[in-house]
Amino acid sequence: MSDSAAMAAALRTEGADKAALRLDGVTCTFPSPDGRGRTYTAVQGVTLSVAAGEFVSIVGPTGSGKSTILNVAAGLLAPSAGRALAFGEPVSGINRHAGYMFQADALMPWKSALENVAAGLEFRGVPRREAEERARPWLARVGLDRFGDRYPHQLSGGMRKRVALAQTLIVDPKIVLMDEPFSALDIQTRQLMENELLDLWSADRKSVVFITHDLEEAISMSDRVLVLSAGPGARLIGEYRVDLERPRDVAEIRMTPRFLDLHREIWGQLREEVLKGYAQTKLT
Template sequence: MSVARAAPPAPHPALAIEGVTCSFASAHEKGAVYTAVRDVHFTVGTGEFVSIVGPTGSGKSTILNVIAGLLAPSAGRAVVFGEDLHGINPHAGYMFQADALMPWKSALDNVAAGLEFRGVPRAEARERARPWLARVGLDRFGERFPHQLSGGMRKRVALAQTLIVDPKIILMDEPFSALDVQTRQLMENELLDLWSADRKSVVFITHDLEEAIALSDRVLVLSAGPGARLIGEYRIDIDRPRDVADIRMTPRFLDLHREIWSQLRDEVLKGYAQTKLQ
């Protein structure tokens, strides 16, 4: 007689945000409390690329800071690979909107810095940084300083700086927003090429709905703040690999953009009205 075997337990997602609420003392009214996000739930699977869109003031960066462990939520929790997050997330690498390069260090030394902070000897860190500069197309620019690099080149250094420490989760807060359209599309394709090589989990914040659709497996939509909530979740069923410029003209891309924008538009208008009242 055969004995049925229990199915193996399902693997934990890379990230689970469970009922997260973040409240702060109001900057405009003494004694009042401002709630940035309220009761937010979502997961990010291992190797999944998820973008979060929403109007200005919807708490996108607040959520990213909770995932990074830079901000403790007022309620709810962040769970990383099945364990509650307390303090800095050791599995995450964070790429900021503004340049976070050290101006007194060369491109090579900026990329190596993360390894040095983790105790790797400087000479070894520099040697390990060289192939990363090559992967982002900057192998001939390692000794240049940030002020000697274009905006797109600085973003490539920052991307290599984030990836060299091999994070399992990559957090990106509007990393390409300051770039011109052509350079931005080049950087988006560069990111997809690097991501497809080892499929890290990515949480990507952007105001640009086209960028979110072009890059992502799923797009999450936040309502206008205060008290922003997750109000939409869309699976991006466009085949990979993708060229972010080419797919923008495909019928499925246009359908997805129309569908998501129909929900996001009202929230953007609400967010704009809120800023006029402040």
């Protein structure tokens, strides 16, 4: 595929210096779960860059190593080959510029909502009382000002996601990594959360890498959508610029002709990969 090679080249050169986040030929190989010294390559030669203030989504079939890419960007996982750069500096250990919103519940169950939001500040040496004072407006911003003293198990799934969002954003990361953060929510809550996230993001543009398997979610929120092939050895195979106007309402924008065009175009490519991925899961 010559056009994909050209695209990769384009990705490599685009804003090389100013990129908030760059992955350079990242390959991740894991020992196979069945042992016996066999290996499994999750992602292969992934190169991408995210400009400051840009909202980029990565879509791909299940098992295509989307989370692996994010873990490399976060510095939680060292790639087998290639490297990650944050603002031009190689990431070694935890990426200090990045905040990470996980797919699963990641709140500390023994801390109240307020204490969870304040945790990041506390870890940065802010005295407890001050950290909690600064956490209060963040709770209000995600609509939970009256729920500060609740523990995670006393909150609904949507509320826990809001707490997690405030927890991630309070420490003001320049890069926000989001791994299917809303996939566990019902569709109404989900659209509310998506709009809230866009509001928060537009107030203070951070670079966002948003992983999802939901193409509509990806298009309605992002500036750019990257398509990942089916694993093993998943590669980036497509890049689409989303030229929809902002501010957006994620529910309404799905009705616009331009959205539908983009959706058709990207889905045409993604569909094949989804089918490939599906065939593989059937095999194993």
